[in-house]
Amino acid sequence: MAEHKETGSVGHIAPAKLYVAIWAILTALTLTTVLVSLVDIGPMNVVVALVIATIKGTLVVLFFMHLRYSPKLTMATVVAAMFWLFLLLSLTMTDYLTRAWPTYPGH
Amino acid sequence: MWKNLPLFPERASALAWQVDGLYFLLIAVSAFFTLLIFAAIFYFAVKYRRSVHPHAVQIEGSLPLELAWTLIPLGICMILFAWGSLIYFQEARPPKDAMEVYVVAKQWMWKFEYEDGQRDLNQLHVPVGRDVKMIMSSQDAIHSFFVPAFRIKADVLPGRFTTTWFRPTKVGTYHLFCSQYCGTNHSAMIGQVIVMDPTDYQAWMSGGAGGSTGTLAANGQQLFQQLGCATCHRSDTQGRGPNLVGLSGKPVLLDDGRTVIADENYIRESILNPGAKIVSGFKPIMPTFQGQVSEENLMALVAYVKSLAQTQPKGEAGDGSSAPNTSKLQ
Amino acid sequence: MATSDIGDIQVAERALQHHFADMEQQRDTASFGMWMFLLTEIMFFGGLFCAYLVYRASYYHAFVEGSQKMNITLGATNTAVLICSSLTMALGVRAAQMGKPKLMVILLLITIVFGFGFLGIKAVEYHEHWVNHEFPGPSFHFETGDPAHPATDPQHTEIYFSLYWAMTGLHALHMVIGIGLVAWLVIAGLMGAYTPHYYNPVENVGLYWHFVDLVWIYLFPMLYLISKKHGG
Amino acid sequence: MATAVQTVERENYLNSNYGIKSWLLTTDHKRIAVLYLISITAMFWLGGFFAMMIRLELLTPAGDLVSSDTYNKLFTMHGIIMVFFFLIPAVPAVIGNFVVPLMVGAKDMAFPRVNLLSWYLYMAGAITALTAMVTGGVDTGWTFYTPFSTTYSNTHVIGAAIGIFIAGFSSILTGLNFIVTIHRMRAPGLTWRRLPLFCWSNYAAAIIMVLGTPVIAITLLLVALERAFHIGIFDPRLGGDPILFQHLFWFYSHPAVYLMILPGMGVISEIVACFSRKRVFGYEFVALASIAIAVFGFLVWAHHMFVAGISVYAALVFSLLSYLVAIPSAVKVFNWTATMYKGSISYNTPMLYAFGFIGLFTVGGLTGIFLASLGIDVHVHDTYFVIAHFHYVMVGGGVMAYMAGLHFWWPKMTGKMYPEAWAKLSALLVFVGFNTTFFPQFILGYMGSPRRYHAYPPEFQVLNVLSTAGASILAVGYVLPMIYFVWSLRYGKDAGPNPWNATGLEWMTSSPPPTHNFDETPVVTWEAYDYEHQPQEEITVGH
Numbered sequence A: 001m002a003e004h005k006e007t008g009s010v011g012h013i014a015p016a017k018l019y020v021a022i023w024a025i026l027t028a029l030t031l032t033t034v035l036v037s038l039v040d041i042g043p044m045n046v047v048v049a050l051v052i053a054t055i056k057g058t059l060v061v062l063f064f065m066h067l068r069y070s071p072k073l074t075m076a077t078v079v080a081a082m083f084w085l086f087l088l089l090s091l092t093m094t095d096y097l098t099r100a101w102p103t104y105p106g107h
Numbered sequence B: 001m002w003k004n005l006p007l008f009p010e011r012a013s014a015l016a017w018q019v020d021g022l023y024f025l026l027i028a029v030s031a032f033f034t035l036l037i038f039a040a041i042f043y044f045a046v047k048y049r050r051s052v053h054p055h056a057v058q059i060e061g062s063l064p065l066e067l068a069w070t071l072i073p074l075g076i077c078m079i080l081f082a083w084g085s086l087i088y089f090q091e092a093r094p095p096k097d098a099m100e101v102y103v104v105a106k107q108w109m110w111k112f113e114y115e116d117g118q119r120d121l122n123q124l125h126v127p128v129g130r131d132v133k134m135i136m137s138s139q140d141a142i143h144s145f146f147v148p149a150f151r152i153k154a155d156v157l158p159g160r161f162t163t164t165w166f167r168p169t170k171v172g173t174y175h176l177f178c179s180q181y182c183g184t185n186h187s188a189m190i191g192q193v194i195v196m197d198p199t200d201y202q203a204w205m206s207g208g209a210g211g212s213t214g215t216l217a218a219n220g221q222q223l224f225q226q227l228g229c230a231t232c233h234r235s236d237t238q239g240r241g242p243n244l245v246g247l248s249g250k251p252v253l254l255d256d257g258r259t260v261i262a263d264e265n266y267i268r269e270s271i272l273n274p275g276a277k278i279v280s281g282f283k284p285i286m287p288t289f290q291g292q293v294s295e296e297n298l299m300a301l302v303a304y305v306k307s308l309a310q311t312q313p314k315g316e317a318g319d320g321s322s323a324p325n326t327s328k329l330q
Numbered sequence C: 001m002a003t004s005d006i007g008d009i010q011v012a013e014r015a016l017q018h019h020f021a022d023m024e025q026q027r028d029t030a031s032f033g034m035w036m037f038l039l040t041e042i043m044f045f046g047g048l049f050c051a052y053l054v055y056r057a058s059y060y061h062a063f064v065e066g067s068q069k070m071n072i073t074l075g076a077t078n079t080a081v082l083i084c085s086s087l088t089m090a091l092g093v094r095a096a097q098m099g100k101p102k103l104m105v106i107l108l109l110i111t112i113v114f115g116f117g118f119l120g121i122k123a124v125e126y127h128e129h130w131v132n133h134e135f136p137g138p139s140f141h142f143e144t145g146d147p148a149h150p151a152t153d154p155q156h157t158e159i160y161f162s163l164y165w166a167m168t169g170l171h172a173l174h175m176v177i178g179i180g181l182v183a184w185l186v187i188a189g190l191m192g193a194y195t196p197h198y199y200n201p202v203e204n205v206g207l208y209w210h211f212v213d214l215v216w217i218y219l220f221p222m223l224y225l226i227s228k229k230h231g232g
Numbered sequence D: 001m002a003t004a005v006q007t008v009e010r011e012n013y014l015n016s017n018y019g020i021k022s023w024l025l026t027t028d029h030k031r032i033a034v035l036y037l038i039s040i041t042a043m044f045w046l047g048g049f050f051a052m053m054i055r056l057e058l059l060t061p062a063g064d065l066v067s068s069d070t071y072n073k074l075f076t077m078h079g080i081i082m083v084f085f086f087l088i089p090a091v092p093a094v095i096g097n098f099v100v101p102l103m104v105g106a107k108d109m110a111f112p113r114v115n116l117l118s119w120y121l122y123m124a125g126a127i128t129a130l131t132a133m134v135t136g137g138v139d140t141g142w143t144f145y146t147p148f149s150t151t152y153s154n155t156h157v158i159g160a161a162i163g164i165f166i167a168g169f170s171s172i173l174t175g176l177n178f179i180v181t182i183h184r185m186r187a188p189g190l191t192w193r194r195l196p197l198f199c200w201s202n203y204a205a206a207i208i209m210v211l212g213t214p215v216i217a218i219t220l221l222l223v224a225l226e227r228a229f230h231i232g233i234f235d236p237r238l239g240g241d242p243i244l245f246q247h248l249f250w251f252y253s254h255p256a257v258y259l260m261i262l263p264g265m266g267v268i269s270e271i272v273a274c275f276s277r278k279r280v281f282g283y284e285f286v287a288l289a290s291i292a293i294a295v296f297g298f299l300v301w302a303h304h305m306f307v308a309g310i311s312v313y314a315a316l317v318f319s320l321l322s323y324l325v326a327i328p329s330a331v332k333v334f335n336w337t338a339t340m341y342k343g344s345i346s347y348n349t350p351m352l353y354a355f356g357f358i359g360l361f362t363v364g365g366l367t368g369i370f371l372a373s374l375g376i377d378v379h380v381h382d383t384y385f386v387i388a389h390f391h392y393v394m395v396g397g398g399v400m401a402y403m404a405g406l407h408f409w410w411p412k413m414t415g416k417m418y419p420e421a422w423a424k425l426s427a428l429l430v431f432v433g434f435n436t437t438f439f440p441q442f443i444l445g446y447m448g449s450p451r452r453y454h455a456y457p458p459e460f461q462v463l464n465v466l467s468t469a470g471a472s473i474l475a476v477g478y479v480l481p482m483i484y485f486v487w488s489l490r491y492g493k494d495a496g497p498n499p500w501n502a503t504g505l506e507w508m509t510s511s512p513p514p515t516h517n518f519d520e521t522p523v524v525t526w527e528a529y530d531y532e533h534q535p536q537e538e539i540t541v542g543h
């Protein structure tokens, strides 16, 4: 079969300690994001919240979901998902964010 | 028979020629490529038919050819794109001194309100040679304002204004279609655009057609008092709200640092959803008027606020005179 | 291709479907299929994320007011519960990989308990919103929190709640399905269906479970933690 | 010709098992393809029937045949059926399902049971939607624009939306199956560069199914929720934005139009190569063009919304991108044409349809260029120009390709040849009827005749009469194949494994293929379309 090189791609067994460590980090990050939300740092609130969520998400995908040990094809799938979601959001926003722009200078 | 078979729409606006020009170019490009492909297929199919050409010559491909038929169409496309966009920008940019007509679309009719307060149903009267700007919104579903002879079309949305404009160049009566599907009588939501001689137009105007009740702006001024807007928006700087004189068309600095142009939609939004854009230096205390003003009243309010931009606000003068620049016929 | 010679080979062969050449091809295929499915799920939620983004940009203040009705303590607890369930799920898959079916069953059962815990807490929250008329529709009622800020339109907060219910509701539905799938694994596990040579279903349900966790990881800050400061 | 006398009937997927159950519970991709073939044909007839009703109503300017409400339901149901229940599944689910596993040398799809589930979901969706139609109909147009669909229509919108929602999952699962099959199930030696272009284009289409369909699913779900609970996401009275619906709708529905054409393009590549007896010119470019269309197709959706009230700047971006997506299509058209150069061309029915496809798709595609141009689209948006454009690409392109493929693989699917002379006649009728129906609509559209109009101004009548006349010819052209295909099942000549003497693994097994497709897994050592080494003499049919 064309793409059958990565033997044991799915079969990788990660140490239990690693899982527990990831869990600890995730829990800590949850606490952090709640605490940060209680202080007002203006627009940075959103940024921090999303960055933390993204770190958490990445950890889940890489370790709990074994993406780190998965074939390239699987990684490509994840990247494609992120990319298309980005397309949906960003191209929609090209409309909403520029609606109020003037159609010509000096209006 | 040929009388019943017109093949090309009338051209009755300044813009129509430009659209048609691009259309002809597109037809030429399409005809060229279509004929090219048809001719090639026909020629190959005959020349290399199995009976005379039993053994195919294997040809893998050719990079130069691939590049050629990628880049040449691409180049043509960029020209078409640029031209099309230029026309579109013109369409999206109403001239400043255009005469304004407010349009309320609803299932299944068109209501027009002229600056002077005339109202009309399904018939739009405009003088020839004058720029006309349509400020439109819908009471229910989405409709679309389409006048083929002018080559313009714009959807009419509920909950916000859309605009379009045209300058009629030929006296006559033209189709007005609702081109966005809007329910049972969508196909009956048609009307006429009647382009008149300026003198006829004046006569029609003063004929009191449609029953005028004071100018739109004057109505708006009344509402402005009734709804209590005037308690906050005063013509000095003492009010709790910003002074609206001279607002329309000017850039407004918002408290989040953005600047927006105070066009019809901004004024509309300021009334219905004042929290969305807060003017810098003011508190978000203005209550929303969503659900309290009808579409028509809203248009009157907007017309009034816009009229305040003139140095001598029409509404305040209360003279109900026709638009100040009627004389500027082109 | 030669199959390995370890003991459970028979279970594995029974599980090999006729159109695959070997277990490895079958396993890779199943896993890839699952990832593809999760990709479609992302786009499925993506439509809602898109609506959320657009309206949050337009009606920021109304969204802030809506988010203040959220119970952050419960939300955060639920996040923690889901993370714990993900841990037990991951360990459960690991147990299956290592050929410890009993351990796997226990871990999966704990996962189910966490799952129900999440739904229970969510139900408490839903109930609270329901009695407060924070459910979109004719019965919706919302007082703007701050009289000094009448500019926010309660109707826009209604949009916030529409999105809140749609997103968390869809997520909860995924949880319910997930619990069902894990329960199925438990039963099959008790019957000895999985061996180190054949545990695709465990692996795939695990992927699904983590994905549902992942969605919540985003929903939590988006819906609960918009801003504490009034009127932002 | 008579050489292919089969003495003992070989066991094949059709005769290996009889009985309703063996069909309804089958996991054999070939049988599932046949199930799809039957259901999709029924849907095409139903959609075609609605089309004929539309055309009859439009014979006169007055709205005299049916009431306006009925007319609105007619074009809505015509659009919904033709798009969601006919053309989107047509080529992939019927032809793709049958040939892709054969082409890649696999015993079946990667997930045979999921494949069956897809068919059941399709049926469930179709029945739900049809029930909504029978019990009162839907009148929103196939585009379901809000707030009309959510607030003002009082027809069975929820039923139709749920039907499409369910069928959407059928599409998602089919796409998923294709992607995984093509990645994981290829025979040894069948590298990506040796993959037939039909597989490439189905792969590209599958990308769209998998990434786009979920978005329309959630969007229609929101429409249903909005109707049921008034949640206000698209309701302007609550501050919701009806244009957001259009964004979400077209995010799927524009790529969906490529979903409808891409598999068809794959069919054309196979056929042009086979009947020119040449390798497809610029194979790599054609293959990559498919992927490019699938990816770029996601970037252009707002070109359906140029006059909807979107930002002028967004309109510019989407117009530019719409031009870009046209380029890979152009590359394909040129490469097909070049494939015929110095070929050895025969005029069998599939090839006639392929000629038709290339010509009509070119016209349809080039008029797409008109629409992508902002200045022109403002005028022709929502007129018959758009109707003509998309019938040229969908009927002139999509349906032509489907017919081409059906004729091409019919011998493989059934083991029988269809009657060539009748088939040629019907191909001709379809071509003539099609152009008579839809060419006048370009003129109508530029004249300003709006679409979805039940009655129209009298000056448009002559062109409309012409169009209706053409539609009648078209109908005859579509009825004929139906008759002779059924006829051929009994009276057709035996086809033999490879009647076209084509390359491709699907031709290396018997017709109809055995349940397991291949007696032993093939090992591929040659390029796709290796017509150079395909012996010439063996051609049994055609001339």
Ligand code: HEA
Pocket (backbone or CB within 6 Å): B029, B033, B034, B037, B072, B073, B076, B077, D143, D257, D258, D260, D261, D303, D304, D322, D323, D325, D326, D327, D329, D330, D331, D333, D361, D362, D363, D364, D365, D366, D368, D369, D371, D372, D373, D377, D380, D381, D382, D386, D389, D390, D393, D394, D397, D398
């Ligand atoms: C199979 C379906 C299909 C396909 C393939 C296409 C292909 C294209 N479509 Fe079409 N389209 C539809 C189905 C399809 N469309 C439908 C259903 C609608 C209406 C929906 C509704 O409102 O109900 C629609 C509507 C539609 C609109 C919106 C119109 C409106 O409502 O105002 C636009 C605007 O840009 C558009 C553009 C294009 C373009 C640029 C292509 C391109 O991909 C075409 C590319 C092909 C070519 C260009 C031809 C081959 C090239 C050459 C021979 C070389 C020479 C080329 C150049 C010089 C450029 N289409």
Ligand code: HEA
Pocket (backbone or CB within 6 Å): D044, D045, D046, D047, D048, D049, D051, D052, D053, D054, D055, D075, D076, D078, D079, D080, D082, D083, D086, D087, D140, D141, D142, D143, D387, D391, D394, D395, D398, D399, D437, D451, D452, D453, D454, D471, D474, D475, D476, D478, D479
């Ligand atoms: C795959 C897609 C597809 C296909 C194949 C077709 C096929 C046809 N379409 Fe359709 N069409 C659409 C997709 C499609 N259409 C869409 C998406 C719309 C927009 C809907 C909307 O606005 O929401 C539309 C709209 C549309 C309109 C515009 C309605 C309006 O806006 O008011 C018209 C008008 O002429 C039309 C005509 C036809 C005709 C004559 C055919 C013919 O090709 C059909 C020929 C087939 C047959 C006739 C069936 C087989 C023959 C028989 C069963 C014989 C017996 C029957 C009789 C002779 C009565 N279609």
Ligand code: CUA
Pocket (backbone or CB within 6 Å): B106, B107, B108, B142, B143, B144, B178, B179, B180, B181, B182, B183, B186, B187, B189
């Ligand atoms: Cu109003 Cu169509």
Ligand SMILES: [Cu+2]
Pocket (backbone or CB within 6 Å): D253, D254, D257, D300, D301, D303, D304
């Ligand atoms: Cu499109």
